[in-house]
Amino acid sequence: MSDKRNEKLLEVILWSIALPGFSQLLNGKLLKGFLFVTLEFVINVRSNFNQVIILSFYGRVQESIEQTNYQWLMFYPCLYMFAMWDAYKDAGGGKSKFSFLPFVFAAYFITVGLIYSPTLKIFGVLIGPIWLPILSLPIGLAVGYFIKKIVHRIV
Template identity: 65%
Template structure:
C-alpha cells in the first residue's frame, strides 16, 4: 500500500519505490508537463480559496483532460508492480475511476450540484466516488460470474 499512497501523492513516486526508475521518471515528467500546461496548480489554489470562476478561466482544458487517466494509471501501475494487483479484474476500480473523473472534468465548468458550481477540482473528485464504486461492483460481479462457471 505504501507505493500506492506515494503514487497518489505524486504520479511516478510509486514506480520509483518499486525500482522501475525509467517508468517512474517518465510518469513524473508527464505529470509535470500536464500540470504546467493545464495551469493545474493555480486552478487547485483558486478552487481551494473558493474562486471557482477564476479557476475555470485559468484552466487549459485541453491539457487537463489527460490528467485523470495518467493519474489513475500511475496508481494502478504502482499497485500492480508492488504485487497487489494479482486478483482477477483488480484494475477495474482504477479504470472506472479514470472514466468517471474524466466525465466529471468534462462537465465541471457548467454542472451544478444542489446549485453549487464545483469546478475542475472538486466535481471530478465527486465523480471519483461512483467510479470506484462501480469498478469494485463490476470486479465482484465478474469474479462471481467466473466462479459460478468453474
C-alpha cells in the first residue's frame, strides 16, 4: 500500500472517530455525509449522549446511567461503526474479502457493552454507559479480525 493511500485511510478513520459523516463529506459523498451527521446529531440529542459523556468523565457513573436514554443510544454503535466502515471503503480500504468483519463485530460488542453498562461491574466497579462500551471495542475488533482470518481459510 502506498504512503499516500495509507495517509488517506488514516485521515478518514480519524475524522470518522471525531464525528460520523465527516469522512463522507471529505470523500465527496455529500448526501451520505449529511445523512450520517444528521443521524448522529438526532441520536446524540435524544439519548442525552453529551451529558452522559460529561458525567462519566467526572466519575458520576450512576448519574450518567440515570441520564442515558438507552432506547436511542442503542442505535449509536451501529451508526458509528458503519459510518467508519463506509468512509474507509470509500477511501480505498477494505479491498480484501470479509474486511468488514472487524467493524461489524466491534458494533456488536459495543452494543452488548452498552446493554450491560447499567449493571455490570468489573472488579466491583460500575463502569457505566461510556466506559464499558469503549472497553468492548477492542474485544469486538479482535474477535472480528479473528473470525475474518478463519473465514478466509475456509472460503
